[in-house]
Amino acid sequence: MIKSHSDLEIISLEEKQNTAQYRHRVMCCNSTACLSAGAHGVREAFEASIKREGLEPQVQVVPVGCMGLCSQGPLVAVKSRLPNQETGGKTETLYHSVNPELAETICQEHLANGKAVEAQVLSPELPFFARQQRIVLANAGEINPERIEDYIARGGYQALLQALSTMTPLEVVESIEQSGLRGRGGGGYPTGKKWRMLHEAQAESKYVVANGDEGDPGAYMDRTIMEDDPHRIIEGMTIAAYATGAQQGYLYVRAEYPVAVRRLETAIRQAKRQGLLGNKILDKDFGFSLEVRIGAGAFVCGEETALLASIEGKRGQPVLRPPYPTQRGLWQSPTMINNVETFANISSIIQKGADWFRSIGTDSSKGSKVFALAGKLNHTGLIEVPLGITLRDIVEDMGGGVAKGRNLKAVQTGGPSGGCIPEAYLDTAIDYESLQHLGSIMGSGGFIVMDNDDSMVDIAKFFMEFCRDESCGKCLPCRAGTVQMYQLLDKISKSQASLDDLARLEDLCDMVKHTSLCGLGQTAPNPVLSTLQYFRQEYLDLMTDSPPQVADKAINYEALGEG
Amino acid sequence: MPINLNINEQNLKAQEGETLLTVARREGIPLPTLCFLEGLSVAGSCRLCLVEVEGSSKLQPACALKVTEGLSVKTATERLKRYRKMIVELLFAEGNHVCAVCVSNGNCELQDLAVQMGVDHIRFSYQFPERKVDLSHPLFGFDANRCVLCTRCVRACDEIEGAHTWDVAGRGQSAHIISDMAQPWGSATSCTSCSKCVAVCPVGALFGKGVSVAEMKHQPAVVDFLASARREQNWHKKEEQ
């Protein structure tokens, strides 16, 4: 049981001693992207050849979380106790595209003889790494997420201890308010303001809920945090519970994330055993219990009221607000919902202070944001960058630009609720307001780069199909509107639509955006609206004066055969 | 507490806690509704009663909007009329409405809405979905082709009768009403055959067996009577008092 600072220190020291006995530590990425690229076989190859070389006492193989540059995985980092000459005095060497043969070579040359296999080494100066500012991903790729000791050795649970022993709940709320942290689930609502609402709510029971539903197609920011550093989320939620007076918390994770579910459950068990969850946390008069709830993977269940319905065991569909969850949420009690990335920021803010956090970012948007780079870039993967970085810096510097001979066309942010930002606006510094101003949104961190081969109509159609399929069907505008908008986009993409159809599409966008009940319907037209705003000509080029009036042909009676 | 509000440039008084719809109806200000029914909880899902609220960019459903001091709304702007007309057209396009052969022809809230909105044809493409007809109940029938998913039946059965026979299954365009665990209504053991769902259905989706074209007359007011009778412990019909 951990009760004090020295208890944490002891674990941390033991852990550091433990690692110090190894000359090299081989950190093998154990995240979904690298696993699908064969990381499991790589780790086995390392283990086998280390054994064969008799290096076991000197080398430890550690399964770790995502290091980011997923497009060049499997990634393996070798961390050495002593800098060695052959690697230019570095203590860390990162290898890309590792396969079992290469693992063997690394073992023989680098681990046994201290000579890095230069051809496969990624430079840490690569802008993809150098320009990141890792707060919520600070431990990803550095620790074994299934061990609480690893987390504690890197300063874990110090923030909780600090909050519980030196701050009042109100002081914690104020500190989050001062930090300027805003919700990372998409909307950017000031987190401290939400905490204050729950703090001030008078009720016998209150709840905090972490939203790990992450339903956007192609998004894996939240999954990575949950898989790679589960304790960071638990610590953030526990601090939130202390600040707001909640006794019970839920982590809502989609069923498609079995690894995240398993690691979170493991982490909860470990935290309970160490007295970091449950009654009398850190021996203080404060109790908080936490449970994982598994969602069936509907996008709409990420919407907060639908998510709460789902936790209650009801059909996962949104309900009217007000009342807001902080007024009446789970089982009619005040409830606060934050995104998992939002919670992952909390411990750093408490430890390093609100002023430190405020120093990162823009006037309106503080801190960092994780983005999932995808599309026509040379480097794709997961990055965490300070807000205020320009879109162009991400695309051209960190992402390495588009392939030779191609022209960068647009960046899509915000997934199915977002929009396409054309190349001309890429010098915009990223924050919640600037992206909204451009007709897109920050969203949860989707970042898709498109070149001249990509059709904007097809992009809009893709996202509309997604929204149509994910609409819960409760309100008419979204339920029926997305169907019609999809059909019109389909017609346009096949050059079968007239200007009348385009006008009808725009009417529908306007109506669905303004009349839908929840955010899904309200934002479903955004990909169409933003591509129409910047790339209208692409739509017009597909128009036809003489739409095929009856696309289908009449029945061929001859083919019906004789009686 | 009495409060002041303004509807369509007209200054009015109301009680705090009332909904805008209640106030509007009392004052004779027309507002189209479909999912709302006095006596049932508020779903806010048809979006026909949306109004423009001064100082807010978001439209608000009048059936759920609680009036507050100084509230100022517009209920019939050109924009709202345009949206409402599209909503009604989309309702026709998503189901299979063949009024000429419908039990509710002439007594149908969807038809009424089309008349109010000036809908004389549908600009959106008809979906012609394949939907079920359930005639397994000895007294009633359910034709999903005409269902507008207002969930009045779901709420009436759950909140007034307490049987909770109906529910919504599926999502998006495949969302549909089911009885019990998607069994035929006739074998839904929770159903007490009280007919409340049939009474509240705004369209020809739920009907009594034996009625023919244009013969079905719904009695949606029954749930308001029951709800207020329970609230006030007074079971006399208002006219009889």
Place this chain on the structure above:
Amino acid sequence: MSRIKLATVWLGGCAGCHMSFLDLDEWLFELAKVAELVFSPIADAKVFPEGVDVALVEGAVANEDNLELIKKVRERSKWVISFGDCAVTGNVTALRNPLGDPTPMLKRIYLAANVVTEGVPSEKGIVPALLPRVMPVHEVIKVDAFLTGCPPSAARIQAALEPLVKGELPKLEGEHIRFGQGA
């Protein structure tokens, strides 16, 4: 005063709208003073003429012949009016649409049951082939005004024709536009 050229067209419908048209009774004499009926199932004209002012179209577009004719009607008429619910919504004619492609239905009726005919009737030029999907007229061509009802009552037809013969498009509203009803 020269009379307008009026046509009435019968596509996939039950002829009820035309029956209702005949219900105009003595007003038909008034109509005849201002309109010349140049094409109609109740007149003996084989070819849809050029230069029609107003074409009332009953029925939905259900088969190849309907399709061919409606295109001609559009080309040769100033105003096309969807006349009755089948033309406006597909209505009863479109009841088959939710079942999808009608081929299995045709087979079942003419091959499996095989009560009246031998095989699916398919005489070229006599029995027009069905379209896979029945369409309301405005899904196929531009329509200038809509006259709902199954069938529209004589009063409703009169209310639509009165402005039309004066060269104006009708603006029906209120109970005059209720689907399904004739009032």
